[in-house]
Amino acid sequence: ILQSHYQQIRITFDYTHFDSLDPQYKNHSSLLRSRILPDVQNFWEQALRVARLPTALKINPEFCPYYTSTTHIEPGIANTDLVIFLHANNEDVCGQNEILAAAESCQKDQYDRPTVGITYICMDEMDINNDKGIDEIKHLLIHEVAHILGLRAADMAFYRYRNGAPRTPRPLNLTEVTCVDGRNATVQRPAENTLQMGFTNRGNRYYELVTPTVQTVVQNQFNCFEMKGARLENQFEDNCFGSHWEARLFTSETLSSVATPASHYLSPLTLAALEDSGWYIANYTQASISPFGHGAGCPFVENDCIVDGEVPNWGKDYFCNDTFRDGAPIKCDPMHRYMSRCDLVDFTDYPFNEPPFVPPGTTYQYFPENKMLGGLLHTADYCPMYSLIVVQGDKELDCEDPEINAIINAAGVDTFEVETFGANSKCFNSNMGRPLCMKYHCNAEQNKVQI
Template sequence: MFSLKQLLLLLFNVYLLNSSFCRALSNSQNIDYHSIDYARPFLEEYIKTLNSLANGYKGEIYTEFLENNHKCIHDHIKHQHSNDLLNINGQFDISNKNKEGQFNKRDTMSVNVRKQPIVTTHPIRIMFNTTYLSPNTEKSTCKFVGQKVRINFSNTMVTCRPQDILTNELIALITNIVLPFISSTFENFLTVTGPLYYPEQPFLQTAFCGRELFTIDVSNGFNADYMMYVTAHPIGVASVNAYATACLLDQGNNRPYAGHININPEVFSAFANLQYQRTHQTKWQLFLRASLHEAIHALGFSDDLFKYFIDRRTGRTYNTNINPMTLARGAAPSGSSYKVQRSFLATPNVLEIVRTHFDCDKMPGAELENNGGDGTRNSHWKATIFNTELMIGYGQAVAPLSNLTLALLYDSGWYGLINLDQAEPLRFGRAKGCSFALDSCGPSNWNYPGYWTDINNQRACTPTRDAVGVASWATYQQALPSHQQHWREKNVGSQRGDTFDYCLFSSVYDNLDSTYYCFDTNTKPMSAGEVFGKDSACILHFEGQSSKDKLIPACRVQRCIGTTLEVQVNEKWYKCPPGEKVRAGDIILMCPDATDQHCVPLRFSDTPSNHSAKKADNRGLSIDTEINLGIDGSFEPLNNINNLISLDKVLLTPSSSSANRSQIIIPLDIIILISFMVFLL
């Protein structure tokens, strides 16, 4: 005879199977019972109930992963520019690895339900996982000269040279200077709304990330908002300082929360010597800025992630095209006609900032790069018109993290902003108008100090006045592309090359001692009274006592008193009104135009929120993004940036060996019966 408990349990199982089977086959209602959005609340309650059974069934969640289809976001970038490893807690079946050491398609993890974490808004915290910053734990890292290693970036074998070795000194440089510079910069400007301790995540897998194959482990959670794995192995190209990518995305709002950055030892090793660092300030700043540039890619500046940006006004992904493209047509001075595709980013604050910056309401958005490889195009600001901004595809010693890039990160919906008064100014092209920003460059629309000139190789202040440079053009062996021709001769163009569309402007060249940055205190003065340092900028003065004499560029200390520019000459301060000539002791200063004074910062019209966006769920309700973490705060892996995995099927099964599992959706009424049975048992 059956006991009362056994009878009730038998009836319950019959009801469970019958109800679930009927619901799975029902096509009479306009409800997708197989959708994760429908199943999630039932599954959450179901999991909690299962875990409350003292001697009952231990449920398992199975998620679909793409097999061997992992791809780096910026795998073809031209300028790809300490914490312990989280302990593996054995939630995954380690015996389920294949011959290559990768986990098989279906990896299992025990359900580990935790209380909902307390959510706060706070400056973003980056945790750098340096487990693989070692020749002993990362097989592509050079340990000794003559060692053969495979470069994952290009899938080639190289022989390690002295400059490729990851020494203790280089490790100290990376962990004590480079990484803190990255994290402190982000903490100063970005906030997130989320748990102070990231909940335990069901992800522990040997996977490709940035073409690096290593175990990504966030299964124990971590005391930060973003975990970035760090490596330092050869890249094989000296001009590539570093590269980085996002690896894992938050299932709730698709914000990257884990990534990877690789530092090129060939570039950084010499700077492990602090004396070398002090005597090579320009190169050091270039490399340091490149590391920050790459980390911003890992936070979300990538065209592959634009479609996941959240519109703060609706709590949903943008329902308008935020990445418009146009086909520009025109004719070169030589008479050659052309058409070229141009791409823009038009999120609300980016659009506002760029229109204000150029003083042009016709701007369709901030233009994105259309030169370079797959990882450079559309994932950087257009170098020709943004020139020095940190997120163009070309590294420079002066590369401001401006409100333009901060606006992009803000418009992603993933970050709030703080301390905007400390954002570095974007100066190139300031208030130069629509023709400057939208038309092909030339002597008519780029006729400003530091930009176009009729005299080749003439020394002048750079357009941003950060340096003394030269504007130089040359005759190339072949005709330039029609849209990059700016002289009547088809093969004449600026020596800045394709990166800047062969446009002409004053610039610093490494091989010209007559060009230099004003911040570099190692520079030898070329003009009387020149002073170098962080407060110095280039300003023109007349060579003799007459304003008709030749203009000479020189670095001098300057400051802003309100909106008034003052320049220091021989330790005495002089007011320098826009466009005026001012006698300063023995010289006559030529004061910059109003748009080049640098005393009026470019700001948002409305103060941005310091919160992440609130994401609307499928019922139109607004909920905190970081609270909407899905099942047990679970997250989805970014295995392929073009094919982000959606947890669109969650399977509850008694066995992981079945090749074809039935899809069973457990509705709420069954959950109630489960609770009743638990009570009886």
């Protein structure tokens, strides 16, 4: 397919199921329709170009029983390249622990590009009372649409070269493989030119996406040119290979399995993966550099985050070994937006010790004197970091929040005259007893951050 044939992707959301929602969700539905989903749609339509469908998109009810009108079957939905049906409060999805949303595709075009999908939204988990909560929902749904577009383990065997030839030979055969959790499964395994298996230095199995653009982007991200590809999440995934970026390496990336305000960076990596699917041409101006581990070098990728209970020199900007307690040091999170505390806890007496907060297994234990110590974020391989996970009711201290001044004062902490809170501020560690929120400016000519 010639690049000149690619045009901005057209996305259609179907809101019909929202019409039958309980009245208590009226505000949720209205906000999704009028503000959040239009922003999500605009983001992806600006981010991707596609070989547009030449005719109306006809829903196949055998594969996608989510259609809301028989006209979706015949004559079809005109002027669109992707239709997404929206469902709210699905019991199978929203009944699970802390699930905010889920998504999948159900129909493909002749080149295997997903053309129809469904997104399940758990409205009881939505905070629509402030701009921060609304922004969280927007980034969550940007994440879910990426899965529909093709960033899922189930879609990787269908990826193609730019000329349309399949990366994995056809017909696709079922193959028995060992999954990241050690179980055997019979699946459609992507070819080695797309997905490869590897092991960490502690023997933990993972799969990584090794397509060409992904390899280039991930090497640049970490300044580590030994990397073959981008590692996929290997814990608590509901599939064999992983459908998210590994949180140990990509915790600030939108397509990691971490759902916090710090993971709002849809980076060139996600766009590279979608481009390497063969279905899209990416507009990388829509991407943001993911700050976690950026330029940190190969030791960040290959070595333990904690060595004999201590933070290695290369990891001091990202990891920590201060056990969480009242009076524990407050420092900036790795993204320099929040004041936070180290999320290292002793799982023996952690008061909220329930799933997903389970103790680290043998290959995730970094403290020889106490094997029950670990970071709360299990998907980050229990590496402790200055985290936004709310621990024992701790407040999120967001330097970009203009109202944070009152929260800090209410906590009995004085603010300093030099501090500024708002959209143009970041968190900077200091020798004044806590980090400071300071207005900053990126000086491109000097390649410096000026305060």
